[in-house]
Amino acid sequence: MKIGIIGATGYGGAELVRILNHHPYTDNCILYSSSDEGKAYDASYPHLRNIAQQSLQPLHIETICNEIDVMFIAAPPGVSGEWSPKLAEAGIPVIDLSGDLRIQNPAVYEKWYKRQAAPEETIQNAVYGLAELQKEEIQNAKLIANPGCFPTAVLLGLAPLAKNKLLQDSFLIVDAKTGVSGAGRKASMGTHYSELNDNFKIYKVNEHQHTPEIEQQLAAWQPGTGPITFSAHLAPMTRGIMATMYTDAPPGMSSAQLREFYSEFYKDSYFVRIRPEGEFPATKEVYGSNFCDISVTVDERTNRVTIVSVIDNLMKGAAGQAVQNLNIMNGWQEETGLMMTPVYP
Amino acid sequence: MKIGIIGATGYGGAELVRILNHHPYTDNCILYSSSDEGKAYDASYPHLRNIAQQSLQPLHIETICNEIDVMFIAAPPGVSGEWSPKLAEAGIPVIDLSGDLRIQNPAVYEKWYKRQAAPEETIQNAVYGLAELQKEEIQNAKLIANPGCFPTAVLLGLAPLAKNKLLQDSFLIVDAKTGVSGAGRKASMGTHYSELNDNFKIYKVNEHQHTPEIEQQLAAWQPGTGPITFSAHLAPMTRGIMATMYTDAPPGMSSAQLREFYSEFYKDSYFVRIRPEGEFPATKEVYGSNFCDISVTVDERTNRVTIVSVIDNLMKGAAGQAVQNLNIMNGWQEETGLMMTPVYP
Amino acid sequence: MKIGIIGATGYGGAELVRILNHHPYTDNCILYSSSDEGKAYDASYPHLRNIAQQSLQPLHIETICNEIDVMFIAAPPGVSGEWSPKLAEAGIPVIDLSGDLRIQNPAVYEKWYKRQAAPEETIQNAVYGLAELQKEEIQNAKLIANPGCFPTAVLLGLAPLAKNKLLQDSFLIVDAKTGVSGAGRKASMGTHYSELNDNFKIYKVNEHQHTPEIEQQLAAWQPGTGPITFSAHLAPMTRGIMATMYTDAPPGMSSAQLREFYSEFYKDSYFVRIRPEGEFPATKEVYGSNFCDISVTVDERTNRVTIVSVIDNLMKGAAGQAVQNLNIMNGWQEETGLMMTPVYP
Amino acid sequence: MKIGIIGATGYGGAELVRILNHHPYTDNCILYSSSDEGKAYDASYPHLRNIAQQSLQPLHIETICNEIDVMFIAAPPGVSGEWSPKLAEAGIPVIDLSGDLRIQNPAVYEKWYKRQAAPEETIQNAVYGLAELQKEEIQNAKLIANPGCFPTAVLLGLAPLAKNKLLQDSFLIVDAKTGVSGAGRKASMGTHYSELNDNFKIYKVNEHQHTPEIEQQLAAWQPGTGPITFSAHLAPMTRGIMATMYTDAPPGMSSAQLREFYSEFYKDSYFVRIRPEGEFPATKEVYGSNFCDISVTVDERTNRVTIVSVIDNLMKGAAGQAVQNLNIMNGWQEETGLMMTPVYP
Structure with a gap:
């Protein structure tokens, strides 16, 4: 399965890359960025030297459809409100790590986030992805609002x-x-x-x-x-x-x-x-x-x-749960690619 | 005024030394220790090289009376229960930083501390030294139970x-x-x-x-x-x-x-x-x-x-409040020797 | 392959457990301890709850032979000097993470470590396991002195x-x-x-x-x-x-x-x-x-x-290199079980 | 003595405030800032609530002369090159914590700092303020280049x-x-x-x-x-x-x-x-x-x-040594206001 990530230069994105790098059912991710287009990803994250050698790709809705099967959005507020509908139209499932699609009531969103809510239809289509407790809804979802940390x-x-x-x-x-x-x-x-x-x-x-x-x-x-x-x-x-x-x-x-x-x-x-x-x-x-x-x-x-x-x-509170949701959506075992032992001390 | 400290090798004791070193009304402290008798104090705390050059003194009730005017006890549980009565008898005021004399009801002490309470008379004589709120009691006290952090x-x-x-x-x-x-x-x-x-x-x-x-x-x-x-x-x-x-x-x-x-x-x-x-x-x-x-x-x-x-x-939660109590007991201005500005960042 | 670890309760041992837990060619480790015999390992390391459920085993040379194929020693000084010869006699390869077998000249060892050197024969049998640079020697070794950090x-x-x-x-x-x-x-x-x-x-x-x-x-x-x-x-x-x-x-x-x-x-x-x-x-x-x-x-x-x-x-400086040596000794690909991406940030 | 500080909102400036607050021979400092003029200083540094209640003052060369006796400059590169000559002309001694006046050879400065050097005359007037070793020069100086950390x-x-x-x-x-x-x-x-x-x-x-x-x-x-x-x-x-x-x-x-x-x-x-x-x-x-x-x-x-x-x-490497230089310039005892005991632990 081919995975895309919007917002890969943030910590949530880097953690997705760390996980998916060893996921048995996914290929190397395509990392999108409008601002840093063309830049080598490991120049931002030298800990990924020799591991993630992709360069950041421009975000064109026309080509995306041929490039990926699922999109993670790990971007600042506003991005998923814009891109989720486009990707839905293109038939690409989305797992959104931002807070934009979690609050059902736009007025409540706007009060707490102090910014405009995403389009109501997009919000209504989003399933809240608390993996342990919403498994059935997640299995049938095309758009996941990944929970906050x-x-x-x-x-x-x-x-x-x-x-x-x-x-x-x-x-x-x-x-x-x-x-x-x-x-x-x-x-x-x-x-x-x-x-x-x-x-x-x-x-x-x-x-x-x-x-x-x-x-x-x-x-x-x-x-x-x-x-x-x-x-x-x-x-x-x-x-x-x-x-x-x-x-x-x-x-x-x-x-x-x-x-x-x-x-x-x-x-x-x-x-x-x-x-x-x-x-x-x-x-x-x-x-x-x-x-x-x-x-x-x-x-x-x-x-x-x-x-x-x-x-x-960054794991259960963001990227880890997002991949858990990917697994559930695809009918894979929930733990796939996520069995890493805690690093202690 | 001559100050003694029992338990100077702990952090509370070291903080007392740091404060009293600049207190205008006190001399160099006498630091007592039964276990490390004779050892140079700054061998334990090299940050005090050239500052606190005392060596640790043996603790003899007979000589203490001639050496000090007030005693701070910053020792592990049990010590103040033993030494407070002796010092009281010798007429030496005590400020105790341990938890031994704070709980009025011995049964409550024993339940929470899981050890035997100090003699009931000693506990009854102790004034709880929450400096801002017990000023009057502290002014007249000979034995202060300095509050916990x-x-x-x-x-x-x-x-x-x-x-x-x-x-x-x-x-x-x-x-x-x-x-x-x-x-x-x-x-x-x-x-x-x-x-x-x-x-x-x-x-x-x-x-x-x-x-x-x-x-x-x-x-x-x-x-x-x-x-x-x-x-x-x-x-x-x-x-x-x-x-x-x-x-x-x-x-x-x-x-x-x-x-x-x-x-x-x-x-x-x-x-x-x-x-x-x-x-x-x-x-x-x-x-x-x-x-x-x-x-x-x-x-x-x-x-x-x-x-x-x-x-x-270590300051308001221990040594600082203890010196504040010393000031109040002696009728000095409460802030004496305690005006240090927070170290930030 | 069945792996034993002497000294599993230290940090080097815990890191070996973390790595070997996902190694494709090894079974669950057997963890030896003379002092904590019978104790559950995850009581010492709660981060391993549900992951490493072994209890600590007594160390008997007679039974060890039937239990394991390779032994890691991650114990304090002195242990490998005692156990390496016994295990050699029993035909069990050893990877020793301590410093005991690294110094070829016993007089030099004794000067720097300020303790008695291991038996000279044992030291002579040990191959210095600097994995990238001693591959050939390691492939044929039965006793590895894993390098210091x-x-x-x-x-x-x-x-x-x-x-x-x-x-x-x-x-x-x-x-x-x-x-x-x-x-x-x-x-x-x-x-x-x-x-x-x-x-x-x-x-x-x-x-x-x-x-x-x-x-x-x-x-x-x-x-x-x-x-x-x-x-x-x-x-x-x-x-x-x-x-x-x-x-x-x-x-x-x-x-x-x-x-x-x-x-x-x-x-x-x-x-x-x-x-x-x-x-x-x-x-x-x-x-x-x-x-x-x-x-x-x-x-x-x-x-x-x-x-x-x-x-x-704890990885390349201890447990990681030790497993790398295990891989080389067994003719497995060097990176087996060691491909974990750095955790950043 | 009335002290002014240019660049008080940086850490070096805040440390000067912490020290001078207890210096026996100086008044409350006047804190200058062109960008944050009028703002309360303790809004930037809440640890100074009730301690430093000044607001930030505009920097006018005409009024400065009547306001202060000595100026500390703890500002980014470029500021002291501009202000040191003006203050010299006004007869106000300056202690500069920046690196601008430390390098005698402008070509060397420009190679390492990758920016234009201060006016050569200003540099020549500056005395390098390594307090322990340049005491005589400092005593007679009107412009101190305070050493780097x-x-x-x-x-x-x-x-x-x-x-x-x-x-x-x-x-x-x-x-x-x-x-x-x-x-x-x-x-x-x-x-x-x-x-x-x-x-x-x-x-x-x-x-x-x-x-x-x-x-x-x-x-x-x-x-x-x-x-x-x-x-x-x-x-x-x-x-x-x-x-x-x-x-x-x-x-x-x-x-x-x-x-x-x-x-x-x-x-x-x-x-x-x-x-x-x-x-x-x-x-x-x-x-x-x-x-x-x-x-x-x-x-x-x-x-x-x-x-x-x-x-x-921030102390001996910046503000502490700067105040030490102030003391030396004024013939005060070198340790004045600087006797604070290290805070340990």
Whole structure:
């Protein structure tokens, strides 16, 4: 299968290249770029010397059809809104890693993203690609809205409760921490080394654009779920997300029962690992892999539950899940090309 | 004034030496150590070459009285339980940086610390040294239980609410993040560089021994305050604590009003800085200083408040506050010797 | 093929498990440990949950013969000196990652390692496994002394000169920098997070035990090569080695000619990448991979050459090269199971 | 004394503010900026909330004379070439932290800096401000070219040899490592967090613009000193420089003699600390301070000397030395306002 990538010069794109380089059913990717057309890709990413020797290709809708079978879009906001319809018309399935097609309600999108929403028809055609939980929809999709990094960690952590209507309506707090690579490769004061090293920051308090994505999916699973409290924090590390989630425990459920319930819920999901009693995951333990590791525990003093979920934001939170969706769309085994062991330490 | 330090070879002790070295009213410290007696202090801490040229002294109660006027104890658990009574008898005021004398109820101490409590009389004599809020008690104290690092950040963040009985009884979540120096200088797998670098961990979920210290003080300010949910996280950095706190907002209070209320509450506290609207503190912004920076914001969608509080765990969270207490005890200006500007970047 | 690992609980052992887990010609490894016998391996390394579910096995020479076909030894000094002869007698090939069998002259070993050398016969039987340059010897070996991390980076950087007798006899300076994982998993003050983070150290100036290993091989290639100057530095990072090497340029060779000469020298070596003009490698560009990236440049002002060589110390500097040697010993393609792309960023 | 700073929004400027804030003989600084005129300084640097409450002032030569007594220029290249003459004319002494006035030969400047040199007269008027070694010239200067960060570390490490004509003419290698703050506050791909974290890079091999500054001073001390080999490396840390220097040892000098010779040379220099035998400095051991720590050792096997010198690049390598020069110019004690103890850990 021939794969195209729009936006290959970003970190999400580079991670797609790293994965697809060893995928047994795909050829070398074609990497598109309007701005850097003709440039050698490994000049941008010297770690790919002798590995990815493609040069960046111009993006012409006429030729694309003959060149590729599936397109990944790993570009800044706005690009998928423009290209998804064109590619749909050309019959090319699309997996979109941007946030443009995830929010069903354009008004909600515009409030949180502070920019115009994609065409409504495009949004309606997009299937939300949370791989473990939307397998059937994904199998039949031509257009996938690949979930955001924070929503992936959060929703995998909450799905066993929400899908069983066990979320309590009192409060739901999500305290999320991310490595800096989630901000992409574009240089800015906010990603400047000296400003972040040995430093811990909080940002977008109650204002992060991933909030409505989480709320939309929770409400789809358990109608009536109210707004969440969401804070994003920046940790001095490159990769990794930890979401620490707090809510009231489902009545009558002990720590052991809840952990068993989570294990049962994910028993067929290779990439979700529920940790044993007393063990909590660290971000490095999924580094470079497609795993999502989860711990749950109920505090008997307060009857509140603490759920901890970790992923590699560039893998399960972006490129890894995108390839998982490619596998599902094509009827291949979900783990194909994604079995890499976490790199530790 | 002549100062003694028991436990000077730990990080808390080294930070005391760094501060007191420039304190205008104190002489060179006498550094006590039973195990390393006679050893040059700067052999342990070469950054103090030509600065702290003392050698470590044996700890004999008979001679101590003639040598020092005040003792800081920055030693592992158990030491202050043994030495505080002896020093009290000898008439030497003590500022204890360990957790041994902070919990009034020995049964609670023993449950959380999993070790025997200090003698009850000693505990009863100790004044909890949260400098900004206990000034009067501290002025008259001979024995100070210097607050823990997490409790300092948390309690300064919640005091304006709790002291005004504005904490809501629904829920109170504290998601705390710390740098690694809080674990002290003792090598262990849990503080091994390769295990922590580029990694983010959660530990002691609902089990951290600072939990009862926070609860005890909140209940003293606002009786009836229930148990909190507390999680500690380890960030890949050396210094700094951020406590992110979530609770229901006091009815009818907007973000602006709450911020104004906090500013008013701390208007005479030099070391507490309430950040302006839209600005949240980062740990590096208090690095090496005695400041505690706080932001508060109410989310109108959920009517929940998010309070963010940062300190340098070795300064305001340990040695800095200890010297602040020394100043208060002696009637000196609170800021004496503690005006160091944060080192940034 | 059935593989055994002695010393699997160290970082070198864990990296062997990560690699061999996807090697097409090997079964699940058997992990030996005398001290942790019976313990689940993933309790030590939770990143391997659901991946490496072996428990640690006792080490009995009688049963080993029936269990494995090849043994890797990734244990502390002393172990391979004891076990290599036993395994040789049992007819089991050994790849030893320790430094015990690398130095041919026991007196030299004892001077630099400050401990007793292994039995002379065992040392004489060992082939130095610098994979790119000793292929023939390795193919026929039963006992491999896998090179040290620094020597691998240094020798690959100097081989084109030394093997062609082009090293000048004026001076040879090696300024080497390493990440902390090279020190292993054992906790100590020297690997304590707070002592190393945001810090840069130099250690073992002119005293590093890898010095004679480098000198021995250089002298084997170009007899008469004199002693080198070697300094080891500790950089605040987990993985990666950079060796910056300085010497007089071979007379009459320009930068371009020297680079071409290096490229030609390594044209059949997949894992050695010579960088184009003006591009110098960074350690992260080989992270998690078996590559060694090299740049060479001649300074026209001084007629001195600067050679820069980077590897991942746990991969090409340890486990990766060990598996490369396994491949060569067995007549498999050298790259088998080692094609992982560097994880970047 | 009233101090002005041009370029206060950079890291060098912020460090000047941090120091001068506690300097006993200076008032609050006036901070000049043409681009950010009117903006509050602490909006750029929230760590200075409640500390530096100035707003940025427009730069008018007419008013400056009435406002300040001395000007620091901590601005990008080009600014001091323009402003130094104007300020000289107005009779205001200048301490320039940029590289513009350090190189006496304009052709050399233009070759290495790849930009036009400052007016020759201005350059000739400038005194090179290596504080420990040029005290007399500095006392009488009206215009100081404050040394670069690398040259400060290197020259303090070599001065005892060069000033005594003990540098051997065989070779001189300087392998320098720096934290990222040396690159300033301007965001770029080269200072992007995800590109640098957990990574070690080499840059400007034989091309760093600090090379001629070092060579010029060495030749001034020991005429005939030839070109050096200089490599700059970027370590994943914020502050700190280590220069590791290699050359042939002065004939007949042992390690102990050389160390003694260095100690004697610097016996009146408070900020230079020669480390005892077997102890080498780490960058964190001078963090936030004005110290330069040096070790020297002779390798008996090779008769080469290894000199290690560390500084905080923003302090001794920039703002600290600039204030030291201010002190010397004014006849104040050199250490005034600069006694801060290194922040460790």
